[in-house]
Amino acid sequence: MPKPPDARTAAAGTLTPPEAVFARVRSQTAFEETVDQLGTAIKLGLLPPGSQLPPERDLCARLGIARSTLRQALTALSQSGHVFATRGRHGGTFIADPQPPAHPPSPEMLARWREVCDRRLAIELGVTVLAAERADSADLDALDDVALTLEDALEDFAAYRQADIRLHVGLAEATRSDVLVREMTDVQGAMTDLISHIAHPPEILASSNAQHRRVLAAVREHDTIVASREMTEHLKGTEHVLAGLLPGG
C-alpha cells in the first residue's frame, strides 16, 4: 500500500521537470497531416508541376489511411489550386502549376522563427556530417548539378529557392536515412514560410552559392569538420537576415 508523498521528493534534488514534459500534445487529424505532408512536398517542388500522384487506391494504402480520408485531403488541395484531377481511363491526380505563394507570413509562425532556425541547424548539421561519411560520388555528382542550376538562378528567387531545396534535401537523401529526409523536408517547409516573403538580393544568393560549393567540396573529401563549419556559416547567413527583419532579433 503506497503512501503518497515521501522523502524522495526532496531528496531527488531541486531539479524541476523540463516544461516540455507537460507541453501540448499535438494531435493533428489524419486529414490535416495528409494535407500538410502533400502540400509541403508540392510547395517545395519535390512533386514537380505536371507530375502525377499515384492512384488514390494505391496512395491511401501507402499513406496508411482510408481512401475517403485521402480524398478529403485531395479535395482541399484541389480547392486551394495545388492539385487537379482528371477522370477516365488514363486520368489521375496531377500537380498544378505553382501558386503565387499567397501565404502571408502567419503571425504565430513568425514568433517562433528562432525555434525553426534552431531545429534547422540541428538537422542540417547532422545531415552534413552523415553525408560526408556516406555520400558516394554519384550522389555528389548529382548535387553538383543542382549547384550549377543555382548559379543561374540568382535573379529569380522562386527558381533559386526551388533548387536550394533540392540541394538540401538531396544532401539528406545521401545519408540514406529516411527520418532525416523527412525532418529535412519538414524544416525546409517551415523555412520557406519564413523567407519567401523577404527580399533576397543577388549578392546574398551568390555568397550562399559559394558556401554551397565549399560544403559540397568538403563532403566529397569526407571532411566532416570543414563541411560542418561551412554549413554552419551558411545557415548563420540566413539567420542574420531574419534577425534583422523579424521581432526578437
Next chain:
Amino acid sequence: MPKPPDARTAAAGTLTPPEAVFARVRSQTAFEETVDQLGTAIKLGLLPPGSQLPPERDLCARLGIARSTLRQALTALSQSGHVFATRGRHGGTFIADPQPPAHPPSPEMLARWREVCDRRLAIELGVTVLAAERADSADLDALDDVALTLEDALEDFAAYRQADIRLHVGLAEATRSDVLVREMTDVQGAMTDLISHIAHPPEILASSNAQHRRVLAAVREHDTIVASREMTEHLKGTEHVLAGLLPGG
C-alpha cells in the same frame, strides 16, 4: 481547362520524389501520445519517483486534451505501474518507483536502430553547437554537477543512465530551445529502449565520462568546433557498441 500529362513531367529531370513524400502519415491518438509523452518522461527520470503530477483538471488543460482522455492515459500508466493515485483532500497522482525495464528490446525497434542513432547524432550535434553559443556559467555549473554524479555511477548502469540523460537533456535546456529539448527527450527515450538491455562494462562508462568532461569544457569555452568533435566521438562510441550487437551492423 488543364490537360493532364504534359511535357514538363519529363522536362523536370529524372528526379524521383523522395519516398518520404508518400510515407505513412503517423496518426497516433491523443491518448497514445499522452501515454508516450508522460511515460517517456518517467522512464527517463525527468519525473522522479515520488514526485507529484499536477491535478488532472490542470494537467489536461496544459496538455490540451479533455480530462477523460487524460484519465485514459493515467489509467494505462497506473496499470503498467508507472504511476499511482490517492484520493482525498491532499491526494494526487504520483510517480511510482522505477519499474524493472521489462521491455524486451522490441523487434521492430531493433530494425530501425540505425535511424535512431542518425537522428540522435543530428539533435545532439545541434544542441552541442547551440549550447556552446548560449550556455551561461550557471548552466555549466549545474551540468558539471551532473557529470560528477556520473563519475560515481560506473557500477550501476541504471543510475548511470539516469544521470547521463540528465546531462544530455540539461545541455538541450541550455540552448533555451523548447523544440530541441523536446526532440532530445524523444531521442533519449528511443536510445534507452535500445541500450538498456545490453552490457555496459565500467571501462566503457569511464571513457564516456571522459568524453562528457571534454564536451562540457569545450562548451564552457564556447568552442563549437571542439565541442562538436568531442560529442561526435562520444556518440560514435555507443554506436559502435550497438553495431557489434545488432543486426545490420
Next chain:
DNA sequence: AGCGAAGGACGGAAGACCAAACCTTTTGCG
C-alpha cells in the same frame, strides 16, 4: 462496343474526443 482503370459520391458503423455534470474520499479548519 465494351472493358477496365481511374476519380467521385454516399451511407452507415465504429471509435476518439470532448464537455459537463455528479459522486466519493480525505483532510484541514472553524
Next chain:
DNA sequence: CGCAAAAGGTTTGGTCTTCCGTCCTTCGCT
C-alpha cells in the same frame, strides 16, 4: 463535530473523424 475544499473517480451524451464497402461516372484503349 461537521462542513467545505480539493483531489481522484464515474457517467452520460453528443460531435467529429475515420473507416469500410458499395456504387456511379468518365473515357481511352482494344
